[in-house]
Amino acid sequence: xxxxxxxxxxxxxxxxxxxxxxxxxxxxxxxxxxxxxxxxxxxxxxxxxxxxxxxxxxxxxxxxxxxxxxxxxxxxxxxxxxxxxxxxxxxxxxxxxxxxxxxxxxxxxxxxxxxxxxxxxxxxxxxxxxxxxxxxxxxxxxxxxxxxxxxxxxxxxxxxxxxxxxxxxxxxxxxxxxxxxxxxxxxxxxxxxxxxxxxxxxxxxxxxxxxxxxxxxxxxxxxxxxxxxxxxxxxxxxxxxxxxxxxxxxxxxxxxxxxxxxxxxxxxxxxxxxxxxxxxxxxxxxxxxxxxxxxxxxxxxxxxxxxxxxxxxxxxxxxxxxxxxxxxxxxxxxxxxxxxxxxxxxxxx
Amino acid sequence: xxxxxxxxxxxxxxxxxxxxxxxxxxxxxxxxxxxxxxxxxxxxxxxxxxxxxxxxxxxxxxxxxxxxxxxxxxxxxxxxxxxxxxxxxxxxxxxxxxxxxxxxxxxxxxxxxxxxxxxxxxxxxxxxxxxxxxxxxxxxxxxxxxxxxxxxxxxxxxxxxxxxxxxxxxxxxxxxxxxxxxxxxxxxxxxxxxxxxxxxxxxxxxxxxxxxxxxxxxxxxxxxxxxxxxxxxxxxxxxxxxxxxxxxxxxxxxxxxxxxxxxxxxxxxxxxxxxxxxxxxxxxxxxxxxxxxxxxxxxxxxxxxxxxxxxxxxxxxxxxxxxxxxxxxxxxxxxxxxxxxxxxxxxxxxxxxxxxxxxxxxxxxxxxxxxxxxxxxxxxxxxxxxxxxxxx
Numbered sequence: 001x002x003x004x005x006x007x008x009x010x011x012x013x014x015x016x017x018x019x020x021x022x023x024x025x026x027x028x029x030x031x032x033x034x035x036x037x038x039x040x041x042x043x044x045x046x047x048x049x050x051x052x053x054x055x056x057x058x059x060x061x062x063x064x065x066x067x068x069x070x071x072x073x074x075x076x077x078x079x080x081x082x083x084x085x086x087x088x089x090x091x092x093x094x095x096x097x098x099x100x101x102x103x104x105x106x107x108x109x110x111x112x113x114x115x116x117x118x119x120x121x122x123x124x125x126x127x128x129x130x131x132x133x134x135x136x137x138x139x140x141x142x143x144x145x146x147x148x149x150x151x152x153x154x155x156x157x158x159x160x161x162x163x164x165x166x167x168x169x170x171x172x173x174x175x176x177x178x179x180x181x182x183x184x185x186x187x188x189x190x191x192x193x194x195x196x197x198x199x200x201x202x203x204x205x206x207x208x209x210x211x212x213x214x215x216x217x218x219x220x221x222x223x224x225x226x227x228x229x230x231x232x233x234x235x236x237x238x239x240x241x242x243x244x245x246x247x248x249x250x251x252x253x254x255x256x257x258x259x260x261x262x263x264x265x266x267x268x269x270x271x272x273x274x275x276x277x278x279x280x281x282x283x284x285x286x287x288x289x290x291x292x293x294x295x296x297x298x299x300x301x302x303x304x305x306x307x308x309x310x311x312x313x314x315x316x317x318x319x320x321x322x323x324x325x326x327x328x329x330x331x332x333x334x335x336x337x338x339x340x341x342x343x344x345x346x347x348x349x
Numbered sequence: 350x351x352x353x354x355x356x357x358x359x360x361x362x363x364x365x366x367x368x369x370x371x372x373x374x375x376x377x378x379x380x381x382x383x384x385x386x387x388x389x390x391x392x393x394x395x396x397x398x399x400x401x402x403x404x405x406x407x408x409x410x411x412x413x414x415x416x417x418x419x420x421x422x423x424x425x426x427x428x429x430x431x432x433x434x435x436x437x438x439x440x441x442x443x444x445x446x447x448x449x450x451x452x453x454x455x456x457x458x459x460x461x462x463x464x465x466x467x468x469x470x471x472x473x474x475x476x477x478x479x480x481x482x483x484x485x486x487x488x489x490x491x492x493x494x495x496x497x498x499x500x501x502x503x504x505x506x507x508x509x510x511x512x513x514x515x516x517x518x519x520x521x522x523x524x525x526x527x528x529x530x531x532x533x534x535x536x537x538x539x540x541x542x543x544x545x546x547x548x549x550x551x552x553x554x555x556x557x558x559x560x561x562x563x564x565x566x567x568x569x570x571x572x573x574x575x576x577x578x579x580x581x582x583x584x585x586x587x588x589x590x591x592x593x594x595x596x597x598x599x600x601x602x603x604x605x606x607x608x609x610x611x612x613x614x615x616x617x618x619x620x621x622x623x624x625x626x627x628x629x630x631x632x633x634x635x636x637x638x639x640x641x642x643x644x645x646x647x648x649x650x651x652x653x654x655x656x657x658x659x660x661x662x663x664x665x666x667x668x669x670x671x672x673x674x675x676x677x678x679x680x681x682x683x684x685x686x687x688x689x690x691x692x693x694x695x696x697x698x699x700x701x702x703x704x705x706x707x708x709x710x711x712x713x714x715x716x717x718x719x720x721x722x723x724x725x726x727x728x729x730x731x732x733x734x735x736x737x738x739x740x741x
Binding site: 033034035037038039042090161162163165169171238241242243244246249253291292305306 | 382383420421425426427429430431432434435437438450451454455458462476481482521522740
């Protein structure tokens, strides 16, 4: 009974978020401009990444700087499995034969990318999840640096720092929207699952949680693997959105963009993760348009180039000044009013 | 927020519809206006704008004025794809993309999938064209391998260099490309001998180990083929000379320019291949006139030879459009592929259905003597580098 009640109490969150994502997709569809379409695809990919980050960071409280490494793993899986065999031969001659001949559709590549990333998350996580606090964060950062170094130098398999091209480009918005919605549902399902609740208990009260029999490294590992899978699938789709991958696409730039979106949205909240992306991305887009110039009557109003980055920084500082725990804090969107986690009194269930 | 987004999106849509017009020809620049690529894209783009202005003054292309639309790639690949789509939606008949293959490719791929011609402003990798984008993609510059091959053959024939040392900075594809061309040329020079080779990384603070190996050779090599680029090149050159190695140093075009020479005072015996001279001594007076015009338009003379490909790009494309009588992609591509040694301000250009890039080109040789660079010779490699060797 308890399980169904938590489901009923929380199902509104993923539904509302999905509706929001659908609204963005519909706007893009109605507008019909291709660059705008591509922008919305980018937003959906960022939703996937940030929701992937949230699944681990939000539930465990451990800040990970390394998740973009899983996106890198997934992105290269897309390159290995979807480029035409002939092109693969010249760019990445060191691939094993069975992989060289493989040519699968993009959605299968996304699944394969997610699986591959999940496998490596399991391997890395088995070691890393025993660490806590800043040590764990630095260790995840080391993992990112390691993956980046391997992918930047293993020329026969990853073409080293050269761009790997020939990945079929998918410019339809719907697959990305579906991926973002799936990521939201997976993250939601995990956070209300037994392991998700155990992990959040461990986040807030590690000593009490351990005393209640929660194996903290194990529940963290589960979250790490699930979030790794989401990041991997996101990385594969990212590769399909622009048609090429390089190791430095999946490095510090993307790491800090996605982390700051999560922090601004609210680290402990799935709604925060999604809203962080939607709000900041929309803001970036508006500033870009203003940079490019907007016609106001007879004159054109344009901001000087580079203002976008500065204004984004200022807005992020302002948001964090007034809402130190992000836009959503620890609350979720549930229908009429935001529900916070804390006030649930013992015994009301 | 969403409402605002929708309104803004709608206005963009309207303006793009308004621009689609048959009375003009539109060139779309999906290049970097911000970020580090801007330093490479801006000069070449300015040169392209000068050619466009010249064509418009002379009555336009097919009797129509050329108009320019732009989108900023922000030196970001994902933004590059958007910038490409954005200029296409604004009605571009041809899409100009960033100088570097990695940063230009997303926009070029967008053009390719929309059946439009794309031109890399100055990419020197074979991938910038058919091999890495598709059959409608071109590069306005010359392959990096040609630079290495040119320097080797020229030094062998004109400077009687017989012993060569190869020093490669493995940082970029461009550097490797220069040395690939050198490697291809060397076995064809009967008496030339490679007496040693080494690698380093652009960011290495010291190349003392590599220098020790050169110094321990029984005799100083006649020439050192230095395959590197800025910013690491300056430090490598300075260290070579400081160690008392006086061999001639052969380079790719990436070290062209006098802006860094003060860091290595009185540099001599130093050779760079360039498509045109920025030092005011180009054998072709039209190049010096171009330099003057460029100075007038932008307020400063060209800093490196990478300004010039932008001019060449518009020049060859406009000629192809004129001959085809249309901007329709397949017709223009066919005309471009017919070009054999097509004269341009900066040397002849050839495109074939196999290669949309130059695997042979005339290079001016700039010698730096006592810290003063100047053109001393010109050289065209005896045979083009085969595509199969370039694809390695």
